[in-house]
Amino acid sequence: MRKPRPSYRRSLRHFELxxxxxxxxxxxxxxxxxxxxxxxxxxVDDVVxxxxxxxxxxxxxxxxxxxxxxxxxxxxxxxxxxxxxxxDGLVAGDYxxxxxxxxxxxxxxxxxxxxxxxxxxxxxxxxxxLTIDAFDTAQSANASTAGLTTASDADGVNAxxxxxxxxLANIVSGSGEIALVSDFVGTGILNxxxxxxxxxxxxxxxxxxxxxxxxxxxxxLSLDLSNxxxxxxIELQAAADRAGASVTVRLYSGAGNVSEAxxxxxxxxxxxxxxxxxxxxxxxxxxxxxxxxxxxxxxVGAIEVEFDFDAPGFESLDAQVDVVGVLGYTTxxxxxxxxxxxxxxxxxxxxxxxxxVFDPGETGVAGVALTLFEDSxxxxxxxxxxxxxxxxxxxxxxxxxxxxxxxxxxxRVDASNFTGSGALVGKVTSTGNxxxxxxxxxxxxxxxxxxxxTAQMDGSVLSKxxxxxxxxxxxxxxxxxNDTNRTLDFGFMPFDLTITKVDDDAGATLAPGDTVTxxxxxxxxxxxxxxxxxxxxxxPAGLTxxxxxxxxxxxxxxxxxxxxxxxxxxxxxxxxxxxITIVATIDSGFVGAVTNNVSVxxxxxxxxxxxxxxxxxxxxxxxxxxxxxxxxDINGNNVRDAGDLPIQGVVISxxxxxxxxxxxxxxxxxxxxxxxxxxxxxxxxxQTQPTAFADSNQTTGSTGANASGTNTITGIQVDxxxxxxxxxxxxxxxxxxxxxxxxxxxxxxLFNALN
Numbered sequence: 001m002r003k004p005r006p007s008y009r010r011s012l013r014h015f016e017l018x019x020x021x022x023x024x025x026x027x028x029x030x031x032x033x034x035x036x037x038x039x040x041x042x043x044v045d046d047v048v049x050x051x052x053x054x055x056x057x058x059x060x061x062x063x064x065x066x067x068x069x070x071x072x073x074x075x076x077x078x079x080x081x082x083x084x085x086x087x088d089g090l091v092a093g094d095y096x097x098x099x100x101x102x103x104x105x106x107x108x109x110x111x112x113x114x115x116x117x118x119x120x121x122x123x124x125x126x127x128x129x130l131t132i133d134a135f136d137t138a139q140s141a142n143a144s145t146a147g148l149t150t151a152s153d154a155d156g157v158n159a160x161x162x163x164x165x166x167x168l169a170n171i172v173s174g175s176g177e178i179a180l181v182s183d184f185v186g187t188g189i190l191n192x193x194x195x196x197x198x199x200x201x202x203x204x205x206x207x208x209x210x211x212x213x214x215x216x217x218x219x220x221l222s223l224d225l226s227n228x229x230x231x232x233x234i235e236l237q238a239a240a241d242r243a244g245a246s247v248t249v250r251l252y253s254g255a256g257n258v259s260e261a262x263x264x265x266x267x268x269x270x271x272x273x274x275x276x277x278x279x280x281x282x283x284x285x286x287x288x289x290x291x292x293x294x295x296x297x298x299x300v301g302a303i304e305v306e307f308d309f310d311a312p313g314f315e316s317l318d319a320q321v322d323v324v325g326v327l328g329y330t331t332x333x334x335x336x337x338x339x340x341x342x343x344x345x346x347x348x349x350x351x352x353x354x355x356x357v358f359d360p361g362e363t364g365v366a367g368v369a370l371t372l373f374e375d376s377x378x379x380x381x382x383x384x385x386x387x388x389x390x391x392x393x394x395x396x397x398x399x400x401x402x403x404x405x406x407x408x409x410x411x412r413v414d415a416s417n418f419t420g421s422g423a424l425v426g427k428v429t430s431t432g433n434x435x436x437x438x439x440x441x442x443x444x445x446x447x448x449x450x451x452x453x454t455a456q457m458d459g460s461v462l463s464k465x466x467x468x469x470x471x472x473x474x475x476x477x478x479x480x481x482n483d484t485n486r487t488l489d490f491g492f493m494p495f496d497l498t499i500t501k502v503d504d505d506a507g508a509t510l511a512p513g514d515t516v517t518x519x520x521x522x523x524x525x526x527x528x529x530x531x532x533x534x535x536x537x538x539x540p541a542g543l544t545x546x547x548x549x550x551x552x553x554x555x556x557x558x559x560x561x562x563x564x565x566x567x568x569x570x571x572x573x574x575x576x577x578x579x580i581t582i583v584a585t586i587d588s589g590f591v592g593a594v595t596n597n598v599s600v601x602x603x604x605x606x607x608x609x610x611x612x613x614x615x616x617x618x619x620x621x622x623x624x625x626x627x628x629x630x631x632x633d634i635n636g637n638n639v640r641d642a643g644d645l646p647i648q649g650v651v652i653s654x655x656x657x658x659x660x661x662x663x664x665x666x667x668x669x670x671x672x673x674x675x676x677x678x679x680x681x682x683x684x685x686x687q688t689q690p691t692a693f694a695d696s697n698q699t700t701g702s703t704g705a706n707a708s709g710t711n712t713i714t715g716i717q718v719d720x721x722x723x724x725x726x727x728x729x730x731x732x733x734x735x736x737x738x739x740x741x742x743x744x745x746x747x748x749x750l751f752n753a754l755n
Contacts, residue, residue, distance in 0.1 A: 026091055026092065026121070026124050026125065027089045027090065027091050027124065028089070028124060028125060028126025028127075028232065028233075028281075028327060028328075028329050028330060029089075029090035029091065029092065029119040029123055029124045029126075029329060029330050029332075030086055030087065030088050030089075030090060030329030030330065030331040030332070031056065031086065031087045031090065031095060031097055031117055031331070031332055031333070031334055032084065032085065032086035032087070032331050032332075032333055032334075033054075033084070033085060033086075033097070033333045033334045033335040033336065034048070034079070034082070034083045034084050034085075034335050034336075035048070035049040035052040035054065035079045035083050035085065035099055035335070035336045035337070035338060036048055036049055036083055036335070036336075036337055036338070037049045037105070037337070037338050037339065037340065037470065038337050038338075038339050038406070039339075039340070039406060039469055039470040039471060039472070040406050040407070040467075040469045040470065041339055041405050041406035041407045045337060048079070048081070048082055048083030049079060049083050049105070049338050050079055050080070050081055050083060051078050051079060051102060052078060052079045052083075052085075052099060052100075052101065052102055052105070052336075052338060053076050053077075053078050053099070053100040053101075053102065054076065054077055054078070054079065054085045054097060054098070054099050054100070054336070055073055055075070055076045055097070055098045055099075055100055056073070056074040056075055056076070056077075056087045056095060056096075056097055057071040057072060057073055057074060057095065057096040057097070057098060058071060058072045058074055058093060058094070058095060059071055059093070059094035059095060059096055059116060060072055064094070065094070065116050067096045067098070067113045071096060074087070074095075075087070076100070086229075086331075088232070088329060090119060090124070091119075091124050092119050092120055092121045092123070092124040093118070093119060094116055094117070094118045095116075095117045095118070095119075096113055096114055096116065096117070097113070097114040097117065097334040097336075098112055098113045098114070099112050099336040099338065100112075101338050104340060104341050104483065105338040105339065105340055105341060106338065106339055106340075106341050106403065106405070107336065107337065107338055107339070108337070108339070108405065111336070111337065112336070114334035114336075115334075117332050117334060119330065119332070123330040124330065125330075126232070126233075126235075126281075126327045126328060126329060126330055127327070127328050127329065127330050127331075128235060128323075128325045128326070128327060128328075129227060129230065129231050129325075129326055129327070129328035130161045130223075130225065130227075130231065130325055130326035131160045131161055131323065131324075131325045131326075132160050132161055132162035132206060132303060132324040132325055132326065133158050133160040133162045133165060133190075133204070133206065133323070133324045134159070134160055134188055134323055135182045135183055135184075135188055135189055135190040135321065135322070135323070136159070136183055136188040137156060137157045137158055137159065137165075137182060137183055138181075138182060138183045139153055139156035139157075139165060139167055139181075139182040139183070140153060140167065140179065140180060140181040140182065141153045141167035141168055141169045141178075141179075141180045141202075141213070142169065142177065142178070142179045142180070143169040143170060143171050143177065143178045143200070144171070144176075144177040144178075145171055145174070145175045145176060145177070145196070145198065146177075149170065149171040149200075150168070150169070150170045150171070150214070151168075151169045151170075151178075152166065152167060152168045152169070152213030152214050153166070153167045153213055154166045154210070154211050154212055154213035155209045155210070155211060155213075156182060158206070160324075161223065161326075162206030162221070162223075162303060162324070163206055163208060163209070163221065164206065164207075164208060164209040164210075165182065165204060165205075165206060166204065166205040166206070166207065166212070166213035167180050167182065167202075167203075167204055167213060168180075168201075168202065168203050168204075168205070168213050168214060169200070169201075169202045170200045170201050170202070171198050171199070171200040172199050172200040172201070172310050173198070173199045173200070173310075174196060174197040174198040174199045174200075174315055174316075175196045175197060175198065176194055176195035176196020176197060176198035176316065177194065177195045177196070177198065178192070178193075178194050178198060178200060178202055179191075179192075179193045179194075180192055180202045180204070181193070182204075184320075188322070189320050189321065189322055190204060190320065190321040190322075191319075191320050192307055192317065192318060192319040192320070193318050194309070194315075194316040194317055194318060195316065196316060197315045197316055198315060198316060199309055199310045199311075199314070199315040200309065200310055201306060201307065201308045201309065201310060202306070202307050202309075203304055203305060203306035203307070204304070204305050204321075204324075205302060205303070205304045205305075206221065206302065206303045206304075207220035207221060207252070207301065207302035207303075207304075208220025208221055208302075216252060216302050216304060217301070217302060218252035218253070218254055218255050218256075218257070218258070218301045218302050219252075219253075219254045219255070219301035219302070220301055220302055221300055221301050221302055221303070222299055222300075222301060223299075223300045223301075223303075224297075224298045224299065224300070225251070225284075225297045225298075225300050225326050226284070226297040226298050227326075227328065228298075230328050230329065230331070231284075231326045231327065231328040232283060232284060232327060232328060232329060233281045233282055233283045233284060233326070233327040234249050234261075234281075234282040234284075234324070234325075234326060234327070235279075235280070235281055235282075235323070235324070235325045235326065235327040236249075236279075236280035236281075236282070236305070236321060236322075236323070236324055237278070237279060237280070237321065237322035237323050238265055238278055238280055238319065238320065238321045238322070239265060239278045239319065239320055240265045240307070240317060240318070240319040241317065241318045241319070242309075242313070242314050242317055244264060244313075244314075245264070245265050245307070245309070245314060245317060245319065246262050246263060246264050246265060246308070247262070247263060247265060247280070247305060247306070247307055247319075247321075248260055248261070248262040248304075248305070248306045248308065249261055249262075249263075249282055249287075249303070249304070249305055249306075250290070250302075250303070250304040250306070251287060251295040251297075251300050251302075251303060251304075252295065252300065252301045252302035252303075252304070253293075253294075253295045253296040253299055253300055253301055254292075254299075254301055255292075256291050256292035257291065257292035257293050257294055257295060257296070258289070258290040258291045258292065258294070258295065259287040259288060259289050259290060259294040259295035260287060260288065260290050261282045261286045261287045261288065263280055263282055263286075265278055265280065265319070266278060281327060284297055303324075305321065305324055307319050339405050339406055339470065340406060340470035340471065340483045341402065341403050341404070341483065342402075342403075342404040342405065342406055342468040342470065342473070342483050342484070342485075343400055343401065343402040343403075343404060343481075343483065343484040343485070343486075344372070344400070344401045344404060344409055344411065344466060344468060344484075344485050344488060345391070345398070345399045345400035345401055345411075345485075345486060345488060346398065346399070346400075346448070346449075346477070346478070346486045346487060346488050346489045347364050347393075347396070347397045347398045347399070347449075347489050347490075348364060348365045348368045348370075348393050348397045348399065348413065348424075348489070348490045348491075348492065349362055349363060349364045349365060349397050349489065349490075349491055349492070350362055350363055350364075350365060350427070350491075350492060350493070350494055350606060351430040351432065351451065351491035351492060351493050352493070352494065352527075353432070353493075353527065354430050354431060354432045354491075354493040354526075354527040354528075355430075355432035355433070356430045356431070356432035356433025356434070356439075356450055356451040356491055357432070357433065357449060357450055357451075357491075358449035358450070358489060358491065363396075363397070364393065364394075364395075364396040364397015364398060365393060365397045365423055365424065365492065366393055366394060366395045366396070366397060366423065367392060367393060367423040368392065368393040368397070368399070368413060368417055368423045368424060368490075369390065369391075369392055369413075369414045369416055369417055369422075369423075370390065370391045370392070370393070370399055370411055370412065370413055370414065371387060371389075371390050371411070371412045371414055372387070372388040372389045372390070372391070372401045372404075372409055372410070372411055372412075373385040373386065373387055373388060373409065373410045373411075373412065374386045374388055374407065374408065374409060374410075375407075375408035375409055375410045375465040375466075376407075376408065378408055378465055379465075380410065380462075380464045380465045381410075382410055382412060382462065385410070388401070388404070388409065389401050393423070400484075400486070404468060406468050406469055406470050407467070407468060408465045408466065408467050408468075409465065409466050409468065410462060410463055410464070410465055410466070411462075411463045411466070411488055412456075412460050412461070412462050412463075413429075413453060413460060413461040413462075413490055414460055415458055415459035415460040418459055419459075424492055424604070425603045425604035426494065426495060426528070426530065426531060426602060426603050426604020426605060427492040427493060427494050427495075427528055427604055428455065428492065428493060428528045428529070429451070429453045429454065429455045429461045429490070429491070429492055429493075430451040430453070430491035430492060430493050431493075432451070432491075433450055433451055434454070437454075438454050438464075439451055439452050439453050439454045439463070439464070440452060440464075441464045441465075442463065442464065442466045442485070442487055442488055443464070443465065443466060443467050446474055446485075446487055447487065448474070448476070448477045448478065448486065448487045448489070449487075449489055450487075450489060450491075451489060451490060451491035452464070452487075452488050452489055452490065453490040453491070461490060461492075463488055463490075466485060466488060468485060470483055471483065473485045474486075474487060492528075493526075493527045493528045494527075494528055494604070494605065494606045494607075495524050495525070495526060495527070495528040495529060495530040495572075495574065495602070495604075495605060496524070496525040496526065496605070496606075496607050496610075497522060497523070497524055497525070497530055497533065497572075497600045497601070497602060497605060497608075497610070497611055498522075498523045498525060498600075498610040498611070499520065499521065499522050499523070499535065499598060499599065499600040499610070499611060499612065499613050500520070500521045500523075500613050501518055501519070501520050501521075501537075501596065501598045501613035501614065501615045502518065502519045502615060503516065503517075503518055503596070503615040503616065503617050504516075504517040504518065504519060505517065505617060506615070506617070508617075509618060509620045510586055510594075510617055510618065510619045510620070511586070511619060511620065512586050512587060512588045512590050512591070512619065513585065513586060513588060514585070514586050514619075515546070515583060515584070515585050515586075516543065516583075516584055516585070516586065516594070516617050517581065517582070517583050518537075518581070518582045518584075518596055518598075518615055519579065519580075519581050520535065520537065520579065520580040520581075520582065520598050520613075521577055521578070521579050521580075522535050522569075522572065522577060522578045522579075522580075522600045523572075523576075523577045524572040524573065524574055524575065524576055524577075525574075525575075526574030526575055527574050528574060529571050529572065529573045529574055530571060530572045530602045530605070531570065531571045531602060531603070532568070532569075532570065532571075532602055532603055533568070533569040533570075533571070533572050533578070533600065533601070533602040534554075534566055534567070534568050534569075534600070534601055534602070535566065535567040535569075535578070535580060535598065535599070535600050536564065536565070536566050536567075536598065536599050536600075536601070537564075537565045537566075537567075537580070537582060537596065537597070537598040538559075538562050538563070538564050538565075538596070538597050538598070539562060539563040539564075539565065539582075539584055539596060540561075540562055540594055540595055540596060540597075541561035541562060541587075541590075542586060542587050542590035542592070542594050542619070543563070543584040543585070543586060543587065543594055543596070544563075544584055544585050544587060545563050545565065545582070545583075545584050546583040546584055546585060547582075547583045548565070548567070548580055548581060548582050548583070549580070549581035549582075549583070551567060551580050551581070553565040553566060553567055554566045554567055554568040565582070567580055572602075582596075586617075586619050590619055591619050591620065591679055591680065592618075592619055592679075593616055593617070593618055593619070594616065594617040594618075594619060595614060595615075595616045596614065596615050596616070596617075597612065597613075597614050598612070598613050598614075598615075599611055599612045599613075600612075623676070623677045623678055623679060623680075624678045624679075624680060624718030624719075624726055625674060625675060625676040625677070625678060625718070625726050626654065626674070626675045626678065626683060626685060626702070626716055626718065626726070626728075626730060627672065627673065627674040627675070627726070627728055627729070627730065628652075628672075628673060628685070628700075628713075628728075628729055628730035628731045628732070629646060629667070629670070629671045629672050629673070629729075629731045629732075630646065630647045630650040630652075630667045630671045630673070630687065630690070630731070630732045630734065631644040631645060631646050631647060631671050631731065631732075631733060631734070632644055632645045632646075632647060632693065632733075632734050632735070632736060633696045633697065633733040633734065633735060633736075634736070636696070636735065636736075638696060638697040638699075638733060639699065639733075640699060640729075640731050640733060644733070645671075646667070646669065646670045646671025646672070647667060647671050647690055647693070647734060648667055648668060648669050648670075648671060649666060649667060649690075650666065650667040650671075650673075650687060650688065650690050650732070651664060651665075651666055651687075651688040652664065652665045652666070652667065652673045652685055652686070652687055652688075652732075653685065653686045653688070654675045654683055654684075654685055655683060655684050655685075655686065656681060656682075656683055657681055657682045657683070662675070662678075662683070663675055678718050679718075680718050680719040681717075681718060681719070682715060682716065682717050682718075683716045683717075683718065684712060684713060684714040684715070684716060685712070685713050685716065685730055686711060686712050687711040687712075687732045688711075689711055690734060692737045693734035693735060693736075693737060694734065694735035694736075695710060695711060695734060695735070696733040696734050696735045697733045698711070698712070698713050698730075698731065698732055698733070699729065699730075699731045699733065700713050700716070700729060700730045700731070701728045701729030701730070702715075702716045702717065702728060702729070702730060703717065704716075704717050705717070705730065707730070711732065713730045716730060
């Protein structure tokens with residue numbers, strides 16, 4: 001009688017029939033993405049951004065759902081050669097990712113932090129990316145000590161990624177049976193059931209359709225388990241009815257290259273019942289090399305799962321496997337765009353010759369205010385555009401707008417520069433390199449040190465649009481940085497005023513009461529027009545203003561002893577002149593040189609070396625003299641008589657009307673003195689009293705003089721205009737000496753001879 005096949009339903013009382021539950025790993029969430037560089041800021045990612053730092057934050061700050069300073073950094077990573085990054089092994093939670101741009105790069109405003117990225121508990125369990133075998137096709141291998149102790153079944157049908165399935169059951173010792181069954185009673189479970197006290201091993205192998213369940217074909221699959229790093233672990237849903245039972249997974253990559261991992265099956269429901277409800281996740285990193293170079297996860301040739309129950313205490317092991325798969329991360333993405341930090345600028349300078357080119361000897365202008373605008377529509381107009389920034393030129397006229405995004409921009413030289421105390425008052429934009437009234441376009445004629453500005457109706461000067469493209473800017477513009485454009489120059493031409501003054505009576509000898517005429521010519525040598533020009537003429541003391549021809553002075557002001565005349569002109573065009581004719585009279589009594597100074601000025605002029613002129617006239621009159629004698633009044637009649645004797649060697653001093661000493665004289669042998677070459681005016685003479693003589697009297701023949709003082713005659717008038725050129729007979733009379741011998745000498749005429 002044939003022995004009936006043993007029934008395996010005995011084991012069902014130990015197993016729960018499952019519905020393909022998955023692993024319960026909790027750290028298989030991943031955030032990954034790319035950082036790219038948008039070179040021209042057109043919204044299209046152009047190139048990968050390598051070595052950009054990316055930082056992960058846990059949303060545990062003060063404002064849930066909003067990135068804030070309280071959120072905790074979980075670490076940083078950097079993008080690889082492909083611009084990719086990832087944060088792996090994340091648990092359930094809420095996260096933010098922030099890119100920290102490297103030096104020289106930036107993000108658009110508000111685009112450096114991702115939106116909130118959340119993983120719930122299920123997502124943190126990971127995702128089955130490959131199902132090696134779901135055991136939903138029937139197959140079995142049965143070994144028995146009563147029959148074959150090694151039983152196998154090769155190339156079982158398997159719809160999973162593992163392909164053909166081989167089953168192997170091997171009894172090593174003891175007595176009983178081993179039944180290894182796929183799709184056990186239609187449950188989609190691989191069931192291992194034993195009877196008696198058998199010890200041995202049971203395994204399932206996926207190595208391609210080789211027709212051999214007892215030999216592993218190490219190169220039969222060629223399966224990529226890693227999926228370029230997207231997968232992270234082998235997953236099992238398994239259980240066993242022995243505490244401490246283990247399962248071994250082996251991975252093969254060609255002959256001799258084997259890695260394996262053995263894990264203990266922990267029955268988490270506290271019932272050591274063999275129900276396949278225990279989650280097993282074996283990270284790829286847990287596999288160790290058994291032989292050769294170990295497994296190449298990108299090229300796995302065979303996969304083996306083995307239950308080994310040959311050790312004491314594990315005989316008659318019952319176990320189940322629900323699924324064998326490859327577990328990957330639940331991945332959510334956060335991509336970022338960085339942009340190079342761009343710069344735009346160069347110099348504002350004085351274009352002295354208005355050729356539109358910065359020439360040697362020309363200089364920059366400090367303190368010029370500029371404004372940067374976007375040119376979002378590319379129409380070369382700031383109308384409706386966003387202001388990006390402002391700048392002021394340095395001492396050498398240079399300026400630079402930095403940390404800009406790639407894109408289109410306009411630079412304006414503000415109208416405020418041309419009014420009040422603005423740095424460009426009196427100057428106009430260069431036109432020497434204009435074409436059809438417009439300055440060159442920087443994008444078309446990207447030439448350094450040339451004017452790029454065009455005058456606007458509002459008084460400002462504006463460039464055309466400039467397109468900044470990362471890594472594509474000039475490197476011959478003063479630096480070698482291809483992210484900077486230093487070719488946007490603005491030239492401004494100044495004006496140059498000169499003035500001349502001609503005395504129409506130059507060379508003539510003038511006298512008080514004469515008329516003098518001055519011709520003044522103010523010239524603008526250009527190249528720019530001069531606005532608000534003022535000519536100032538100062539008539540010195542001795543001149544009285546009569547007229548200025550057809551030009552009326554703007555002001556006529558007495559300043560001390562001078563007269564200041566000003567003449568205002570709204571503008572003088574380049575190359576034009578303004579002529580002023582001033583007529584004045586020489587004041588009565590004035591004599592000497594008349595020096596007339598004139599100047600011209602206008603706001604914003606740079607070169608003022610030729611802004612003043614001088615004309616001089618000489619007023620000459622006949623010069624006068626003062627004379628007299630010092631004598632001894634022999635007869636004491638207080639009048640100089642023919643018999644009075646002269647006194648030699650007496651010092652006479654001459655003082656002017658301001659009591660300033662003019663000259664001194666000493667009487668000669670005839671007692672005479674004289675002061676000559678005197679400018680008309682009022683004088684006084686003072687005698688130094690000769691010793692041994694008593695002062696007697698003073699007499700004068702000068703009209704208006706006063707001889708009543710002691711040793712002094714005042715009010716002596718010398719006035720050519722009144723025909724009084726000489727102040728005569730200003731005599732000093734002395735009494736006879738008091739010693740009789742001296743009286744004798746005087747009486748004999750010998751005193752002077754002895755003295």
